[in-house]
Amino acid sequence: MEQKTNVRAIIKNNFAKKKRTTDKAMPIFFLVCASVSVITTIGIVLTLFTDAYKFFQKVPFSDFFSTNLAPLSPEPHFGILPLINGTLLTSLIAMAVAVPLGLTAAMYLSEFASDKVRRVLKPMMELLAGVPTIVYGFFAYSFVTPLLMKIIPTLEAKNALSPGIVMGIMILPLVTSLSEDAMKSVPEAMREGAYGLGSTKLEVTLKVVIPAAISGIMASFVLAISRAIGETMIVTIASGSSKNFTFDITQSMQTMTGYIVEFTSGDAGSGTTGYYSLYAVGLMLFLFTLVLNLIAQYISKKFREEY
Amino acid sequence: MMNYEIELTSKEADKAYKIDINKKRIDHRILLNNIAKKAFFSSMIFALIVLGLLLYRIGVQSIGWIDLQFLTGKLSISPEKAGIFGAIIGTVGLICVVIPVTLVIGVSTAIYLEEYATQGKISGFIKVNLSNLASVPSVIFGLLGLSLFGRFFNLGSSILAGGLTLSLLVLPIVVVSSQEAIKAVPGFLREASNGMGADKWTTIKKVVLPVALPGILTGAILAISRAIGETAPLVVLGIPTLIMRVPKSFMDDFTTLPIQIYYWTLDTVLTPEYANLAAATIVVLLVTLFLMNSVAIFIRNKYQRGF
Numbered sequence: 001m002e003q004k005t006n007v008r009a010i011i012k013n014n015f016a017k018k019k020r021t022t023d024k025a026m027p028i029f030f031l032v033c034a035s036v037s038v039i040t041t042i043g044i045v046l047t048l049f050t051d052a053y054k055f056f057q058k059v060p061f062s063d064f065f066s067t068n069l070a071p072l073s074p075e076p077h078f079g080i081l082p083l084i085n086g087t088l089l090t091s092l093i094a095m096a097v098a099v100p101l102g103l104t105a106a107m108y109l110s111e112f113a114s115d116k117v118r119r120v121l122k123p124m125m126e127l128l129a130g131v132p133t134i135v136y137g138f139f140a141y142s143f144v145t146p147l148l149m150k151i152i153p154t155l156e157a158k159n160a161l162s163p164g165i166v167m168g169i170m171i172l173p174l175v176t177s178l179s180e181d182a183m184k185s186v187p188e189a190m191r192e193g194a195y196g197l198g199s200t201k202l203e204v205t206l207k208v209v210i211p212a213a214i215s216g217i218m219a220s221f222v223l224a225i226s227r228a229i230g231e232t233m234i235v236t237i238a239s240g241s242s243k244n245f246t247f248d249i250t251q252s253m254q255t256m257t258g259y260i261v262e263f264t265s266g267d268a269g270s271g272t273t274g275y276y277s278l279y280a281v282g283l284m285l286f287l288f289t290l291v292l293n294l295i296a297q298y299i300s301k302k303f304r305e306e307y
Numbered sequence: 308m309m310n311y312e313i314e315l316t317s318k319e320a321d322k323a324y325k326i327d328i329n330k331k332r333i334d335h336r337i338l339l340n341n342i343a344k345k346a347f348f349s350s351m352i353f354a355l356i357v358l359g360l361l362l363y364r365i366g367v368q369s370i371g372w373i374d375l376q377f378l379t380g381k382l383s384i385s386p387e388k389a390g391i392f393g394a395i396i397g398t399v400g401l402i403c404v405v406i407p408v409t410l411v412i413g414v415s416t417a418i419y420l421e422e423y424a425t426q427g428k429i430s431g432f433i434k435v436n437l438s439n440l441a442s443v444p445s446v447i448f449g450l451l452g453l454s455l456f457g458r459f460f461n462l463g464s465s466i467l468a469g470g471l472t473l474s475l476l477v478l479p480i481v482v483v484s485s486q487e488a489i490k491a492v493p494g495f496l497r498e499a500s501n502g503m504g505a506d507k508w509t510t511i512k513k514v515v516l517p518v519a520l521p522g523i524l525t526g527a528i529l530a531i532s533r534a535i536g537e538t539a540p541l542v543v544l545g546i547p548t549l550i551m552r553v554p555k556s557f558m559d560d561f562t563t564l565p566i567q568i569y570y571w572t573l574d575t576v577l578t579p580e581y582a583n584l585a586a587a588t589i590v591v592l593l594v595t596l597f598l599m600n601s602v603a604i605f606i607r608n609k610y611q612r613g614f
Contacts, residue, residue, distance in 0.1 A: 022508055023506040023507055023509070026507075026508045026511075027419070027423045030416070030418050030419035030423060031419055031423075031429075033412045033415030033419065034416040034419040034420065034433050035433075036416070036475075037433060037436055037437050037440055037478055037479070037482070038433060038436050040440060040451070040475050040478070041436050041440055044443065044447060044450075044451050047454045047455065048447070048450065051454065100350070101350045101353060101354060104350040104351075105347065105350050105354065108344070108348050108350070108351050109351065112344050112347060112348070113348075121351060121355075124355055124358070125351075125355070127358060128354060130532070130596065130600065131358075131536075131593070132535075132536025132538070132565060132596070133536070133538070134538045134565040134568050134569055134572075134589075135361070135365070135536075135592070135593065136361075137569075137572065138568060138572050138585055138589060139361050139365070141572060141575075142364075142368075142572070142575070142585075142586075143360070143361075143364050169357050173354075176354075200336050200339070200340040201340055201344070202336075202340040202343045202344070203336070203340075223442070226442060227442075229444070230442075230443075230444025230445070230446070230447075231444075232446045232539035233538050233539055233569065236539075237572055237573070257444065257539070260446050260449070260450065261446065261539060261542050264449070264453065264542065264543045264544075264545055278450060279450060279454075282446070282450045285444060285447065286443065286447050289442060290439070290443075293439060293442045
């Protein structure tokens with residue numbers, strides 16, 4: 001009996017000696033650090049909305065959603081439609097490159113390649129993802145555009161086609177790796193079932209694996225569009241700053257991101273309408289990518305097949 | 308039904324006919340399979356050829372331009388004398404801000420999510436928020452930095468402002484990789500530590516973090532290599548085009564390697580030699596990134612312990 005109380009007393013004593021305060025204080029410190037990311041999001045939303053609000057006090061909605069964009073003229077107009085047009089066209093070109101190449105590359109890596117080949121090819125593919133976008137921009141401007149000019153003589157030095165194609169190469173690893181992950185997670189038993197019925201690899205891939213992995217594949221496409229829309233340096237360098245509303249991809253056109261970069265590195269004094277227009281365009285860009293990301297999350301959650 | 312009818316008319320002929328049809332069909336299917344395999348492989352190879360072309364072009368253009376004078380020289384208008392010493396110092400300064408900020412906040416967030424609030428509304432919210440933050444375009448972070456650090460805290464376009472902006476940008480990468488590293492620490496280590504009477508913070512400090520350190524470092528290096536290659540947010544912060552001085556403190560204006568590439572690429576219209584300077588800077592940037600990634604892979608392979 002005596003011994004028991006002794007042990008208890010020792011434990012109690014030890015506990016009292018231990019720095020209980022640090023143990024109690026640390027979670028609070030961690031929570032504060034964890035809240036930084038939340039504060040960042042709030043900060044982004046807040047700055048975009050307040051400054052865009054100031055913009056809309058000066059410029060009516062009808063002017064913002066028009067095709068007339070001339071921010072530096074004596075009578076400035078801030079129509080965003082040319083920018084949205086440029087953004088969507090370059091992104092569509094990028095998707096036209098990235099979707100077929102990415103999906104087939106993913107099918108190869110996931111279904112056809114041997115382990116040995118995959119171990120060599122996959123890291124090389126990931127190298128493409130590690131190249132900074134400014135390097136792609138330089139490549140598009142100094143190599144792809146002159147190359148395309150030989151095929152299309154009417155191509156301008158700055159155009160939407162070349163950055164679109166290069167952007168497709170840039171988002172290719174994203175499509176490939178996400179689609180491959182989706183295909184890899186299809187259970188082997190389903191493939192074996194199809195093989196047992198005498199299917200070839202191609203038939204197994206097209207009729208079993210892809211239908212089963214379709215949610216992940218679609219989500220990877222949506223994420224890739226979102227990445228292309230938010231991409232800045234490639235389009236800024238290679239697509240130029242023409243503010244015309246045109247569907248001709250051989251011409252120069254500006255994207256939303258390109259507008260933001262051009263205008264801040266130019267002479268946008270704080271407090272001018274031009275300065276606030278950055279935030280209005282930024283808000284549109286933010287909403288575009290946010291909606292696309294929510295769609296991607298919805299697709300992969302809603303249409304996921306559980307095996 | 309069909310088979311039965313044919314069988315009635317001529318048993319022998321039918322047999323031969325059926326085998327013939329099947330053989331043809333099977334040959335056809337196998338042929339398709341092989342063609343598809345080659346096509347898929349070639350789309351995989353196409354991406355790698357583009358990567359090779361990109362590296363080759365940049366390598367050729369930079370030949371003869373990278374020397375000691377280029378690495379240690381100051382910025383100059385004449386291409387022969389121009390050097391990137393200022394950009395290198397600017398990049399190093401940027402890293403010196405990004406590393407401590409992201410490591411402290413990122414690892415703390417990961418510890419909070421994995422050790423203290425594994426489930427529940429707050430951690431769920433932070434996780435959703437982080438994944439959304441990771442997909443916000445980098446230009447938007449530039450706008451946040453411009454109004455928060457540049458204007459509100461009046462840091463202008465200093466190294467500190469740029470570093471803090473990039474820290475927020477790469478924060479999700481550090482958090483996610485640290486989370487993975489902490490998750491990989493087996494539960495029995497924690498239990499053993501708790502069984503010895505250690506409180507939670509002591510367990511984290513003495514057991515969890517040391518074991519998770521290689522994974523955390525790998526993630527941090529990857530995050531920093533992302534920050535080094537980032538251009539758009541810094542351009543949006545309003546970094547001046549030409550900085551002849553080398554930055555001396557964290558409050559000075561600065562330029563980094565990608566920004567130098569950007570401005571030289573823009574000015575190739577005026578001075579064609581700037582393309583060579585841009586290519587040479589790209590080589591320096593890519594070599595830096597390659598070395599950093601190699602270190603990350605080395606750390607992961609050497610120090611990651613399996614349990």
